[in-house]
Amino acid sequence: MPMECNALIVAALSGICDQARSLSGIRLEMFLGWLSAHCHPIDIKSPGACRDWVRVEGHLRAVLGAWFESLSLPGLLWEYHLVLTEIGYWREIGPQQLKGILEAERKR
Numbered sequence: 001m002p003m004e005c006n007a008l009i010v011a012a013l014s015g016i017c018d019q020a021r022s023l024s025g026i027r028l029e030m031f032l033g034w035l036s037a038h039c040h041p042i043d044i045k046s047p048g049a050c051r052d053w054v055r056v057e058g059h060l061r062a063v064l065g066a067w068f069e070s071l072s073l074p075g076l077l078w079e080y081h082l083v084l085t086e087i088g089y090w091r092e093i094g095p096q097q098l099k100g101i102l103e104a105e106r107k108r
Helices: 003-020 025-038 053-069 073-092 095-107
Strands: none
Touching (some): 003 073
């Protein structure tokens, strides 16, 4: 992979981690669950992972870095945008809507 792409991946990972850090508790868990489902076969969600941000960030950088390296430049930019959009969704979702989503998840 060209050096420019490596620099872009490093910047993308920093942006994702900076934004994900703004999530807490169930919002972070829900985002990680979405990310794990979206990035098959990457297992990002693990018990207790959300309680230790250093561990979560290290894991995100490792797994997303490897995944991003496998993508074309347009694919990388698309996925970066999609991941940031999902983080924004979980950050901005209202308490009532979040409660409804959690209830629906429990019923599954």
